[in-house]
Amino acid sequence: MSTVQIKGPLGELSMDVPAYVNINQDPALPGPTLTVEDATDKKQKSMWGTTRAYLQNHILGVSEGHSAILRFNGVGYRSTIEKTATTVEPEYPGQEFVNLKVGYSHPIELGIPKGMKASTPQPTRLLLEGPEKEVVMQFAAKIRKWRVPEPYKGKGIFVNGETIKLKNKRTK
Template sequence: MSRIGKKPVNLPKGVTVTIDEENKAVVKGPKGELQFTFNKDMKFEILEDEVVITRPSESKKDRTMHGTTRAILNNLVTGVNEGFEKRLEIIGVGYRAQLRGKQLTLQLGKSHPEEVVIPEGLEVEVPKNTQIIIKGTDKQLVGEFAANIRSLRSPEPYKGKGIRYVGERVRRKEGKTAK
């Protein structure tokens, strides 16, 4: 039995889950509403304050989908209740970020500034010109947008310049040595 899949998904107060016959889940909470269509084989049982997921058989496909389905549903519930957040920091001389409406302008040592449009459903804050905070209810969207911003100038191993997640450790290399 899947260790993750057999755990029930707890529903906090104010969060409702409805699942129709095509396994399309609609999760509503104080921060918004999220939808996801799950594998048709999985069975959902909605109780008062939790959702229990069962699988039809012990095949490898069903076992893998069991844990994945539970994790996705748990992320939907967490997203509409608390939300998700990713923090990025910019390191480098002259590297900075600026927020202009629904656009994030990044100066990353290139000849031109990078203009990034903020997708719907996400909220971006720039408390300092070297910090970016991305917030949203959809965990995948928050993570993907943060990864896209990081990929514009990944941290390099010699001086550590670039965009990195807060708390990320960049393995540094030693430069050339003169003889």
């Protein structure tokens, strides 16, 4: 395993690359190219594409950033960004919290992971931004888990333009 450092205007990320994957930087080509030692080996072949995808996500993350837009659909469903939380302890100094009101008797408070930014352009929208795609989408999934979209009324938390097909009422 070797570690690759990727730097950009939005930060710096590091990535572990298997020893049999080689990264070649050719000045004639627009970006790096990847090769493996044995292209017939099944494991090396599968890690070739996976490593390329992870590398592309890291490069895009430090240059442009990744984002996820969550849409709250339901009566009274909304979110806010708070500096402090009453039910959760901060994991690092200056951590902000997402406060969800999605139909429970209490508000749900979730700590925003380090390096991510969250904003609420509207009370029913939540914008998550960060350099690591995996962290952004994992946090979006963690929020979505509180109210998964349901197929009868169409209520729930939708991620990145997700839609569901509504079902008809159940009849006997």
